[in-house]
Amino acid sequence: MSDVLDLACELIRRPSVTPSDKGCQALISARLAAAGFTCRHMRFGEVDNLWATHGAGGPVLAFLGHTDVVPTGPEGSWTSPPFEPALRGGRLFGRGAADMKGSVAAMVVALEDFVRAHPDHPGTVALLITSDEEGVATDGVKRVVETFLAEGVRIDHCVVGEPSAKTTLGDLIRVGRRGSLSGTLHVRGMQGHVAYPDKALNPIHAFAPALTELAAQCWDEGNEDFPPTSFQVSNINSGTGANNVIPGELVALVNFRYGTVSAAADLQARVQAILARHGVDASIEWSTSGAPFLTPVGGRLREVVVDACRALRGEEPEQSTGGGTSDGRFIAPMGAEVVEVGPVNATIHKVDECVSVADLERLPSLYSDIMLRMFA
Structure with missing residues (x-):
């Protein structure tokens, strides 16, 4: 040997x-x-x-x-x-x-x-x-x-x-x-009975249109050294486990893999702008594991x-x-x-x-x- x-x-x-x-x-x-x-x-x-x-x-x-x-x-x-x-x-x-x-x-x-x-x-x-x-x-x-x-x-x-x-x-x-930028996104809603949606705010429904735009977004075109920036949602969690309760919160885990074309701060700002444009009441905790x-x-x-x-x-x-x-x-x-x-x-x-x-x-x-x- x-x-x-x-x-x-x-x-x-x-x-x-x-x-x-x-x-x-x-x-x-x-x-x-x-x-x-x-x-x-x-x-x-x-x-x-x-x-x-x-x-x-x-x-x-x-x-x-x-x-x-x-x-x-x-x-x-x-x-x-x-x-x-x-x-x-x-x-x-x-x-x-x-x-x-x-x-x-x-x-x-x-x-x-x-x-x-x-x-x-x-x-x-x-x-x-x-x-x-x-x-x-x-x-x-x-x-x-x-x-x-x-x-x-x-x-x-x-x-x-x-x-x-x-x-x-x-x-x-x-x-x-590539760099790795992760975010924990908290979407705030209002819990209520599914039969009375006018008395509640469903965070899943509120987030869905924004998620569609986030997933379809072209963040950059990449360059000769790096591929285009990618955005992925790795986890979404919401609900109480009951089918007759509108949840009061949604938590999503998201991640960017990005090259030198984009900066982490710019990606964060663009996400916040998309959420704001769709009227989503949310906060995000960001962390960068490496540039x-x-x-x-x-x-x-x-x-x-x-x-x-x-x-x-x-x-x-x-x-x-x-x-x-x-x-x-x-x-x-x-x-x-x-x-x-x-x-x-x-x-x-x-x-x-x-x-x-x-x-x-x-x-x-x-x-x-x-x-x-x-x-x-």
Whole structure:
């Protein structure tokens, strides 16, 4: 069994459901400390974070990952126990195999190999790991970055190991991510008897015309880097459970995924204007989990990762800003270039999550090649 496969299996065996780390970072830090890294454990609340560095000064190239995983769902639905790594048909199965203990294992092995071969490399190579990526993400990388900014710690370039590939390692990289703006909308009505609608105000009826306009709205046309902004309602709740009572309130959860064409404040204002135009008595609580970011064409890291993926596959990788959010959204505001490259994402968060063993065993060499090209 290869070093990266063995480490990935050891990490999968630890049931580190968010925000628990279950000793993953202790295992990683012991290995990296033995390789000459300086390891700093940063625990905030129930969340474990690890910052491991080798070298000094700039540029600082950091690999970013997480040891936490999502819940397994019904374990009986899995072909093999989710926290017992299993090899079948050239794939490694287990919760976190693709998202993202496989990538974390590859990062560790790549960093060990790189500093062993280049002990006096220029600049700094680093690993940042959290146990709070799949959860609310308040005490993970976000909190670490706040600490770094206060201390003057820098990150110039960041490779995120999130599973990015479509069918094979290196066929797609993410060079940015859309922002995510969520709102909890409270529509106020007046409860009453369904037989006397004149004595009540149905918030469902009041909201429906506004919802139709919100759903049909063209928020922007996107640009060459980002698709058009999307608006979705993820939940609507109203009613008392009785069929003869007009409810007094409606609560809707809404979300925008937006690029650099639109600003969060403008989207909020447009929603308020539509509600006002339809006479909806409502209030909205907004939260932004991350602003859009982009590593532009010509950025050093983007060029290096493209070259490394081309060398790996013999083909140009697709460069995308699609998908959801990642912890890269916290690193980019530091002024860092951020690129995401990792294994195939087809099974992430699913029953029988898995990763190709062939891709996993090539991943350390891809990460090593990125380091070599960055410091060449």
